[in-house]
Amino acid sequence: xxxxxxxxxxxxxxxxxxxxxxxxxxxxxxxxxxxxxxxxxxxxxxxxxxxxxxxxxxxxxxxxxx
Amino acid sequence: xxxxxxxxxxxxxxxxxxxxxxxxxxxxxxxxxxxxxxxxxxxxxxxxxxxxxxxxxxxxxxxxxxxxxxxxxxxxxxxxxxxxxxxxxxxxxxxxxxxxxxxxxxxxxxxxxxxxxxxxxxxxxxxxxxxxxxxxxxxxxxxxxxxxxxxxxxxxxxxxxxxxxxxxxxxxxxxxxxxxxxxxxxxxxxxxxxxxxxxxxxxxxxxxxxxxxxxxxxxxxxxxxxxxxxxxxxxxxxxxxxxxxxxxxxxxxxxxxxxxxxxxxxxxxxxxxxxxxxxxxxxxxxxxxxxxxxxxxxxxxxxxxxxxxxxxxxxxxxxxxxxxxxxxxxxxxxxxxxxxxxxxxxxxx
Amino acid sequence: xxxxxxxxxxxxxxxxxxxxxxxxxxxxxxxxxxxxxxxxxxxxxxxxxxxxxxxxxxxxxxxxxxxxxxxxxxxxxxxxxxxxxxxxxxxxxxxxxxxxxxxxxxxxxxxxxxxxxxxxxxxxxxxxxxxxxxxxxxxxxxxxxxxxxxxxxxxxxxxxxxxxxxxxxxxxxxxxxxxxxxxxxxxxxxxxxxxxxxxxxxxxxxxxxxxxxxxxxxxxxxxxxxxxxxxxxxxxxxxxxxxxxx
Numbered sequence: 059x060x061x062x063x064x065x066x067x068x069x070x071x072x073x074x075x076x077x078x079x080x081x082x083x084x085x086x087x088x089x090x091x092x093x094x095x096x097x098x099x100x101x102x103x104x105x106x107x108x109x110x111x112x113x114x115x116x117x118x119x120x121x122x123x124x
Numbered sequence: 125x126x127x128x129x130x131x132x133x134x135x136x137x138x139x140x141x142x143x144x145x146x147x148x149x150x151x152x153x154x155x156x157x158x159x160x161x162x163x164x165x166x167x168x169x170x171x172x173x174x175x176x177x178x179x180x181x182x183x184x185x186x187x188x189x190x191x192x193x194x195x196x197x198x199x200x201x202x203x204x205x206x207x208x209x210x211x212x213x214x215x216x217x218x219x220x221x222x223x224x225x226x227x228x229x230x231x232x233x234x235x236x237x238x239x240x241x242x243x244x245x246x247x248x249x250x251x252x253x254x255x256x257x258x259x260x261x262x263x264x265x266x267x268x269x270x271x272x273x274x275x276x277x278x279x280x281x282x283x284x285x286x287x288x289x290x291x292x293x294x295x296x297x298x299x300x301x302x303x304x305x306x307x308x309x310x311x312x313x314x315x316x317x318x319x320x321x322x323x324x325x326x327x328x329x330x331x332x333x334x335x336x337x338x339x340x341x342x343x344x345x346x347x348x349x350x351x352x353x354x355x356x357x358x359x360x361x362x363x364x365x366x367x368x369x370x371x372x373x374x375x376x377x378x379x380x381x382x383x384x385x386x387x388x389x390x391x392x393x394x395x396x397x398x399x400x401x402x403x404x405x406x407x408x409x410x411x412x413x414x415x416x417x418x419x420x421x422x423x424x425x426x427x428x429x430x431x432x433x434x435x436x437x438x439x440x441x442x443x444x445x446x447x448x449x450x451x452x453x454x455x456x457x458x459x460x461x462x463x464x465x466x467x468x469x470x471x472x473x
Numbered sequence: 474x475x476x477x478x479x480x481x482x483x484x485x486x487x488x489x490x491x492x493x494x495x496x497x498x499x500x501x502x503x504x505x506x507x508x509x510x511x512x513x514x515x516x517x518x519x520x521x522x523x524x525x526x527x528x529x530x531x532x533x534x535x536x537x538x539x540x541x542x543x544x545x546x547x548x549x550x551x552x553x554x555x556x557x558x559x560x561x562x563x564x565x566x567x568x569x570x571x572x573x574x575x576x577x578x579x580x581x582x583x584x585x586x587x588x589x590x591x592x593x594x595x596x597x598x599x600x601x602x603x604x605x606x607x608x609x610x611x612x613x614x615x616x617x618x619x620x621x622x623x624x625x626x627x628x629x630x631x632x633x634x635x636x637x638x639x640x641x642x643x644x645x646x647x648x649x650x651x652x653x654x655x656x657x658x659x660x661x662x663x664x665x666x667x668x669x670x671x672x673x674x675x676x677x678x679x680x681x682x683x684x685x686x687x688x689x690x691x692x693x694x695x696x697x698x699x700x701x702x703x704x705x706x707x708x709x710x711x712x713x714x715x716x717x718x719x
Contacts, residue, residue: 060477068487070491072493073493073694107476108476109478112478113657114650114652115497116488116490116493116495116496116498116500117487117488118485118487118501121479122478123479146554148550172553174549174553177575178575178576180540180546180576181545181546181576182546184543184546184547185546185547185549185553187539187546187547187550188519188537188539188546188550188552189550189553189554191550191551194553194554196550210540211540211543218538318517318535319558320514320515320516320517320535320555321535322514322533322534
């Protein structure tokens with residue numbers, strides 16, 4: 059069962075992943091990380107672990123493992 | 125056995141003997157023969173010659189190469205050397221070694237092809253931005269050029285700093301008897317160079333060592349001053365001259381001494397660090413310093429004035445013989461000194 | 474359908490690019506390819522001056538900071554000293570195509586065995602968004618406040634097209650990061666460019682269209698849309714010169 063992990067400390071709230079996600083599983087969390095960015099969170103139920111968020115993220119927030 | 129060599133060819137051959145593996149340069153008179161000679165000789169030795177598209181590219185090529193530890197050199201003159209100033213500042217900023225050769229021609233701007241020393245202030249103070257110094261050596265013969273060139277790569281690596289040979293057009297173009305030392309190479313790892321592994325490079329931008337700049341240059345100034353003194357100990361009228369004017373100045377000392385005047389000569393070999401220690405040798409009743417230089421407005425004279433202030437308690441006047449775009453003749457120098465003695469010249473400092 | 478994705482080691486340190494900047498994506502693609510090739514400890518990046526300077530603190534590999542525009546010369550010198558290593562010049566459009574145009578073209582002209590990546594975000598970004606030679610016609614920047622007047626300043630420069638005309642360069646391409654699809658295509662160009670150096674074919678250049686939301690005054694979504702609609706029709710994507718044997 060694949061897992062999507064988010065290193066939310068690296069998120070800069072740019073939103074690239076949000077509008078890229080084909081199943082709309084990502085949104086801003088409303089919480090701030092240590093740098094003051096409203097970091098992204100994912101709905102694991104919707105997420106298919108396709109990896110497109112990893113592809114577009116400039117900050118290496120996402121990792122997917124088995 | 126000594127053979128007759130043209131200065132520019134000798135500089136080039138000496139660099140190869142000293143282990144230069146890479147040269148990047150551009151044609152500019154009066155040093156083009158350095159490039160030409162290396163373009164032929166380096167491939168013979170399996171080394172890299174690269175004629176760069178402009179002087180800036182050349183200095184940045186050696187910047188990249190010496191950052192990786194390869195003994196690299198560039199040479200130029202006049203406005204070409206001006207173009208390298210940013211690169212030289214970068215080399216100093218990053219504590220990279222490099223060897224630079226400036227075969228000076230009269231300037232500013234396009235200038236002329238005449239032999240002159242009009243880059244003195246720029247090369248000793250640094251023409252790029254920020255606080256840095258280049259170790260600058262000024263030979264006055266082709267053999268001395270060869271001997272100094274043989275050391276400069278080691279010197280550059282010892283201090284992780286650019287080292288410049290400050291030559292001049294006539295010295296580059298003329299021929300003198302020369303012999304060369306054997307080939308040598310530095311094969312050991314310098315320890316800090318860029319090798320792909322991202323090991324510590326000892327960057328100067330180190331917040332733990334904010335004084336590293338000052339400390340390094342103080343150390344060089346304390347340990348690397350070089351000069352030659354001639355009849356200085358009891359001298360009353362001391363010429364200060366480097367490069368080719370020092371040769372006619374030395375003749376002038378002999379002629380003045382023959383007439384009973386106590387003349388002497390301090391010949392800086394390092395013009396940075398300026399050899400203040402040389403002035404300690406003057407133990408006589410020094411009445412004047414005379415800066416003898418191929419400049420128009422006086423450049424070396426500023427360092428002579430600083431030395432006079434630094435090393436002497438009395439206020440010794442400093443005069444300047446500025447011969448412009450030619451090497452001053454012995455007669456000009458002796459006559460100038462006689463006018464100084466007669467009180468007919470006004471001191472500059 | 475799941476894939477395994479881990480952060481490549483060379484981008485394991487958080488970067489300080491602006492939110493939504495394209496640099497971070499290109500950094501990762503380069504890191505992925507270097508890691509594939511096992512060259513993490515055998516690569517030297519030469520960083521231009523501009524937003525690339527951010528990589529001094531974030532790129533987890535050997536890197537030399539060179540002067541503005543002189544990346545091609547410095548990377549050339551690096552390769553002369555260490556032909557066993559991968560020498561990459563990483564620059565912006567202002568750096569490589571404006572102040573450094575001579576050095577960029579000349580290294581290509583000589584087919585120097587280096588790989589050059591140029592982030593094209595149509596402005597001098599680090600200094601606050603001035604016009605560069607890749608600024609689009611009519612584009613407002615801080616030094617073209619009435620919109621770029623191409624009669625006076627020239628049309629946006631296409632350096633990869635010029636370089637692709639040199640007879641013996643090994644590989645030239647232009648990619649973009651404006652969508653996941655283009656990012657995936659770009660990775661292929663990055664790989665080809667690096668392979669061209671590693672297999673001794675010669676000089677390679679990849680220009681990468683990137684968003685600069687900060688200086689363009691747009692959201693990230695608006696920025697990537699702008700690239701797709703306004704920039705790509707002019708700055709065509711794809712390989713401009715294929716590797717021999719491809």
